[in-house]
Amino acid sequence: MKAQGWSREREFSAISKFMWFLRPKGWTPFDTYSSTSLGVGTTHGDPPIRFADFYAKLHRRNFSGVSVAIQSALNNAGFSYLYGERVIDKALLLAGAPGTRWRSNIIRKGRSFLRSLPRNAAIDLQALARRIAVSFDHDPFFTAPV
Numbered sequence: 721m722k723a724q725g726w727s728r729e730r731e732f733s734a735i736s737k738f739m740w741f742l743r744p745k746g747w748t749p750f751d752t753y754s755s756t757s758l759g760v761g762t763t764h765g766d767p768p769i770r771f772a773d774f775y776a777k778l779h780r781r782n783f784s785g786v787s788v789a790i791q792s793a794l795n796n797a798g799f800s801y802l803y804g805e806r807v808i809d810k811a812l813l814l815a816g817a818p819g820t821r822w823r824s825n826i827i828r829k830g831r832s833f834l835r836s837l838p839r840n841a842a843i844d845l846q847a848l849a850r851r852i853a854v855s856f857d858h859d860p861f862f863t864a865p866v
Contacts, residue, residue, distance in 0.1 A: 732771045746784065748809040750774050757816030759865075781861040783808065790852055797848045807852065811862065 736750040748754070755774040758781075783805075790804030810826075817823050834842045856862055 732767045736771075744803055744805060746787070746805065747775075748778070748783070748787075748805050748812070751809075751813060751816075753814075753816035753818075754809060754812035755816065757812045781864055783861065786856065786859065786861045790856075793848065793852050793855070797844065797851075799845070799848060808861075 733749070733751055740747070740749045750771050755770055758774060758777045760770050760773045760777065787804040787808055790807050792804075794800060794802050794804060794807075814823050814826060817826075834846065837845065
């Protein structure tokens with residue numbers, strides 16, 4: 721599998737993503753970009769060690785409490801079908817992504833999604849995103865040094 725670009729890193733990432741689809745509440749998948757944003761870089765050790773370190777850092781930063789607070793904001797705004805955990809996942813992915821091209825592509829896709837929504841829904845979703853961003857602007861989960 722190594723010849724096809726597969727690695728132990730990808731095995732851990734793939735398994736965690738598969739498990740997230742089965743049971744998404746309360747945690748987020750392990751990913752190279754997300755783990756990089758928490759200071760668990762690719763040179764930090766073997767994938768099993770990085771995997772464990774990633775979840776330990778999420779726990780120390782109060783991932784559970786922050787995701788519950790974001791979920792509450794989503795629920796109160798009528799977006800209960802979205803996951804607070806996924807909001808954090810996207811924030812971590814964007815923070816750990818290499819270079820601006822990848823980030824720009826994700827932002828472009830988000831804007832395209834907003835344009836596909838009915839105008840009022842898009843406005844409500846953008847307002848909710850701003851409220852969440854502002855309320856967590858100084859939260860240690862997002863501001864703690866890596």
